[in-house]
Amino acid sequence: MANDDVKKIRIEGRGVYVPGDDIDTDQIIPARFMRCVTFDGLGKYAFYDVRFNADETPKEHPLNEEIYAAANILLSNNNFGCGSSREHAPQALKRFGFDAFIAESFAEIFAGNCATLGLPAVSVKKSAVENLAAKIQKSPQIKVVISLMDKTIECDGEIFSFTMPESHRQSLINGTWDTVFELQKNDAEVEATLSSLPYSKGFK
């Protein structure tokens, strides 16, 4: 599967800033929309309760603004994606149209889920979020480029460095983020490890 299509080396596009610390996965995809057996239809429910009133009329929210409709990079603040482990959250954002996330920090399970879906989730300093947000808000069409090779974000002639777990970066660059294929290669070693576990046969 490690072909060039799946190598995530450079993500470019437009950004949208969704401000806030501790944006939890219940907010990203409310639980009632998880009554489903496929992720396919989740895109339209991303951030539903912060985007829409109970009568389905839109609220004021960056993701409801036409000028950000083409954004494919979401920018936010601290502890993005905290709470429930639901992969429905990054799946909904992916289907909404996002290819990557920039935030001050990410919750661990959310970051892991993003990595497994081939979605870079990169962390930058607070000042960089503020700077990027200002640039995007001033010119929504401005180009944002995330380089996974250089660990940088380029926007409006400025370069910001980012951090992310090195294993996530490696698997994105190498196109091996869909872990199941990598894990399947080591069948004999897996069986050896499993059968060596003291509890493998109920301690008999």
Next chain:
Amino acid sequence: MGKHLVDKIWELHKVKTLPSGQDQIAIGLHLIHEVTSPQAFAMLKEYNMAVKHPERTFATADHIIPTESRARPFADSLAEAMMEAVEKNTKEYGITFFGPESGLQGVVHIIGPELGLTQPGMTIVCGDSHTATHGAFGALAFGIGTSQVRDVLATQTMAMGKPKVRKIEVKGKLSRGVTAKDIILKIIAELGVNGGLGYAYEYAGETIEGLSMEERMTVCNMSIEGGARFGYINPDQTTFDYLKGRKYVPSGAAWDKAVEFWKSIASDADAQYDDIYTLDVNNLKPMVTWGINPGQAIGVDEPIPETASLPGEYQDSAGKGLIHMGFKEGETMEGKKIDVAFIGSCTNGRISDLRDAAEFLKGKRVAEGVWAFVVPGSNSVKIQAEKEGLDKIFEAAGFQWREAGCSICLGMNPDKLVGNQMSASSSNRNFIGRQGSPTGKTLLMSPVMVAAAAVAGKVVDIRKL
């Protein structure tokens, strides 16, 4: 130099280092439920993969299951489709399914321990962030996403980085009315909702050692609310006593071998930790949340902090929390009116939680206008409670007595807040919209504090009653 439990379990289960730098880790026990598994099975089919070790995966239904009538088909056709999917998938792949007919259904984190599936020294995963509950037994237990559920089904392994370990040493004696729930709410309030990022929390010290297994599960359950994906307690005699005689626990000579192994995986006395934090609980008060994340918790008679006095990273959520909840800085939680009282969930839906609440409720009545209900964490908890007559006490007090499930902890089933109702809840999350109404409000607290709030119609300090 000694090793801690994480090192020991990791060494046993590590298959190899992957090219990404992560380790491939063998999984001893895989628990699945109806919400985060159907897509994983669909991916298996898409890739034409089989389930590698169906005997290591166990399934139940908890999130979507109605707690009033379980008559099939469910009134909610979407919930029915999810139930049918888990029934079909487990049957097709030869996975044991503890559905309602088995008599053993319940919240996944309640039934794993009560069946003895959860054992010390194992790696345990589930597509659910509260999987750290099982860490109470000295297992390395953590929540995973659906693609990883697929990975575990297909290979019985997953790709993972080894966490750092923070030892949280708890000392002191809990006052009357103060519970394990208050300990974990205090830890989260002190270390922050993302303080545990990258860490496993080892809960230790005299106070933790003195807790029952059910109390230990409550503590470990909410590790993720502090940002820690893993939480655990070293196995000891309390652990072994709990496990003995349970359905999936070995007996006879195998039991002795098991105990020997379980003892061996506990952290060594001279283990090195990445961080150590000490909490004295001698003066700990019953904790109640005032905001929109579990770290926004204070002693019931303490003032809501001034936003400006908080560290910068907490101010945004504090401001939003006050607006959503309609509270002001300096107010106490004592006296806040409630509309709903919920006792249940993977945090506090065990028999000891129900006993505590029932003991308080004997001879009392729920305040007028409060919707109060108890949802046992499992069918076994329900049966045990009925044997003890707890259901009668709850019903006499005006609580509804329901069937086992996740219920109103999250808005996925018919149990939901309506409009801007305020709920006193023994669950684990007070996020905006969590309990099913986008304008609903949640106050997290211990089960006995919920019972007391139900009777008073407002938050009260259990210590004063």
